[in-house]
Amino acid sequence: MGKVSITLQNTDEGRMLVDAIVADNPAAEVSRMPALTKIDCEDRLSLRRETIEERIGRRYDLQELQLSLISLAGNVEEDDDSFTLAWSRGASPKHS
Amino acid sequence: MNAMPPLKQRKLSLKERYSHLTRGLGWETTYQPMDKVFPYVSYEGIKIHDWEAWEDPFRLTMDAYWKYQAEKERKLYAVIESFAQNNGHLNITDARYVNALKLFLTGVSPLEYSAHRGYAHVGRHFVGAGPRIACQMQAIDELRHAQTQMHTMSHYNKFFDGLHDARHMHDRVWYLSVPKSFFEDACSAGPFEFLTSISFSFEYVLTNLLFVPFMSGAAYNGDMATVTFGFSAQSDEARHMTLGLEIIKFMLEQDEGNVPIVQRWIDKWFWRGYRLLGLVSMMMDYMLPKRIMSWAEAWEMYFEQAGDALFEDLSRYGIRKPKYHEVASKEKHRLSHEVWSIFYNYTHAAAFHTWLPTEDEMKWLSAKYPDTFDKYYRPRFKCWSEMAAEGKRFYNPTLPQLCTTCQIPMGFTEPDDPTTICFRSAEYKGERYHFCSDGCKDIFCYEPEKYVQSWLPVHQIYMGNCGGAEVKDVLDWYHLNFGVDNFDYEGSPDQKLWDEWQAQKAANPV
Ligand SMILES: [Fe+2]
Numbered sequence: 001m002g003k004v005s006i007t008l009q010n011t012d013e014g015r016m017l018v019d020a021i022v023a024d025n026p027a028a029e030v031s032r033m034p035a036l037t038k039i040d041c042e043d044r045l046s047l048r049r050e051t052i053e054e055r056i057g058r059r060y061d062l063q064e065l066q067l068s069l070i071s072l073a074g075n076v077e078e079d080d081d082s083f084t085l086a087w088s089r090g091a092s093p094k095h096s
Numbered sequence: 097m098n099a100m101p102p103l104k105q106r107k108l109s110l111k112e113r114y115s116h117l118t119r120g121l122g123w124e125t126t127y128q129p130m131d132k133v134f135p136y137v138s139y140e141g142i143k144i145h146d147w148e149a150w151e152d153p154f155r156l157t158m159d160a161y162w163k164y165q166a167e168k169e170r171k172l173y174a175v176i177e178s179f180a181q182n183n184g185h186l187n188i189t190d191a192r193y194v195n196a197l198k199l200f201l202t203g204v205s206p207l208e209y210s211a212h213r214g215y216a217h218v219g220r221h222f223v224g225a226g227p228r229i230a231c232q233m234q235a236i237d238e239l240r241h242a243q244t245q246m247h248t249m250s251h252y253n254k255f256f257d258g259l260h261d262a263r264h265m266h267d268r269v270w271y272l273s274v275p276k277s278f279f280e281d282a283c284s285a286g287p288f289e290f291l292t293s294i295s296f297s298f299e300y301v302l303t304n305l306l307f308v309p310f311m312s313g314a315a316y317n318g319d320m321a322t323v324t325f326g327f328s329a330q331s332d333e334a335r336h337m338t339l340g341l342e343i344i345k346f347m348l349e350q351d352e353g354n355v356p357i358v359q360r361w362i363d364k365w366f367w368r369g370y371r372l373l374g375l376v377s378m379m380m381d382y383m384l385p386k387r388i389m390s391w392a393e394a395w396e397m398y399f400e401q402a403g404d405a406l407f408e409d410l411s412r413y414g415i416r417k418p419k420y421h422e423v424a425s426k427e428k429h430r431l432s433h434e435v436w437s438i439f440y441n442y443t444h445a446a447a448f449h450t451w452l453p454t455e456d457e458m459k460w461l462s463a464k465y466p467d468t469f470d471k472y473y474r475p476r477f478k479c480w481s482e483m484a485a486e487g488k489r490f491y492n493p494t495l496p497q498l499c500t501t502c503q504i505p506m507g508f509t510e511p512d513d514p515t516t517i518c519f520r521s522a523e524y525k526g527e528r529y530h531f532c533s534d535g536c537k538d539i540f541c542y543e544p545e546k547y548v549q550s551w552l553p554v555h556q557i558y559m560g561n562c563g564g565a566e567v568k569d570v571l572d573w574y575h576l577n578f579g580v581d582n583f584d585y586e587g588s589p590d591q592k593l594w595d596e597w598q599a600q601k602a603a604n605p606v
């Protein structure tokens with residue numbers, strides 16, 4: 001299949017998002033560059049609201065992602081509890 | 097932490113909020129027939145059977161949109177102010193870096209404004225409420241990008257040359273016709289082609305190559321203000337990229353007859369966008385005093401790998417990789433060197449300074465381009481630097497032949513031979529037109545009536561439409577200050593000022 005990808009700013013909030021992604025997606029590969037962090041993952045990658053809230057210590061609306069995002073690759077699927085990037089929308093999700 | 101209180105139940109879900117936002121915004125008109133209200137929506141041949149099938153994955157509602165955009169602005173302006181208060185321009189690695197900003201302000205920021213106009217236009221002309229809202233939000237974003245970039249870089253304009261009249265230069269200066277004509281080509285197409293060109297081919301497939309290395313490069317070179325406007329703009333970009341992927345899938349899912357039309361647009365706009373990025377390649381390999389990654393590495397990461405995954409995903413609709421993508425990959429080890437050489441040739445007519453890479457920089461280039469740099473480009477730079485040392489700095493006194501499609505001087509080489517310039521030509525209505533590549537030639541041949549109207553800077557100069565017959569007359573007409581904005585960095589007023597600051601710093605250690 002191919003890798004999906006998300007790039008976040010190296011801000012305080014961005015760092016916690018990276019942490020949360022790594023916790024929820026053990027296959028995620030993290031590359032750190034000046035001012036930004038790029039995360040790639042085979043097939044799909046999810047951000048869960050709960051995991052982020054545990055790290056950030058407050059309620060988090062997933063649409064706040066808009067403030068930290070730099071780039072992404074993959075089809076986006078978003079609801080109130082998770083934000084997912086995946087290739088082949090509709091294909092059955094393989095979970096790690 | 098399970099102690100977190102649950103979200104209030106009465107709150108509508110994201111999906112519900114979004115459907116309330118779009119509900120009832122599109123309807124069948126009765127006072128006027130639909131085709132008169134939406135005159136551009138069918139002539140391109142794209143068939144849409146159900147506009148309701150459009151899905152916006154971000155489902156951003158207006159209240160959330162304003163809230164997050166306002167927060168982005170507050171953050172950005174806080175940084176811009178502290179940058180100015182703390183004389184942030186003194187912390188950049190080297191004043192050569194500012195030339196990348198000059199290219200950005202004159203070449204890219206005006207495109208943000210064109211994008212604003214383009215999205216406002218197509219946002220009016222789609223029938224479905226989903227794409228109209230997405231385009232209108234993007235139109236506002238793009239205006240914000242143009243404004244914040246000008247505000248941020250205005251600080252540099254207080255000290256450095258070449259930043260004083262970007263809008264005017266964009267409309268007139270020879271190499272700026274490359275980005276300008278690219279965008280005008282898109283804006284003068286129909287609404288579906290516009291979204292394929294800008295939202296998909298440019299923003300989704302190629303924009304990472306512009307913004308990510310440029311902003312990371314700005315951070316690495318001490319330019320916090322530019323990093324911040326870049327990321328502020330780029331945070332909108334993720335939403336724009338998603339619009340690009342959505343429009344493609346929407347067209348492909350609506351009607352099988354759309355597939356060949358979309359494929360042709362993908363082929364065309366991949367090549368147009370790739371040629372435009374030639375300017376970025378030289379920025380990355382030559383203009384950043386501290387480099388992040390080479391053009392070839394960026395191409396591998398952001399096109400070859402990311403593009404493989406994307407086009408594999410789209411293959412289920414019958415879409416293949418863009419035509420001539422393999423030519424772009426063959427060119428990746430020479431593109432930046434060829435483009436920088438063109439600018440070195442014509443530095444007397446450019447609004448930014450050029451230079452030859454230092455020995456250390458050439459070492460980096462040899463390491464990044466082991467198969468090409470030492471063989472083809474190092475000897476050329478060595479020759480030019482010897483000529484300069486003898487007081488015979490090489491300038492090209494003849495105006496270059498331009499490619500009719502991309503408008504870049506014909507300096508690219510054959511896909512399989514880096515020592516032979518690539519020339520293609522085609523005849524149309526008794527006139528001969530010239531191209532830098534098969535990609536550019538194909539684009540012309542499919543729509544010759546469009547491209548015979550190209551405003552080619554060199555032709556215009558020879559026709560007497562650009563202020564006069566002498567280089568100085570033309571530069572005047574460009575609003576370029578001769579002897580200040582142009583020529584080598586070595587000996588420029590920018591360099592003099594920077595060296596004075598460095599001397600002061602050394603004399604007054606903090
Ligand atoms: Fe933009």
Ligand SMILES: [Fe+2]
Nearest residue numbers: 499502532536
């Ligand atoms: Fe061309």
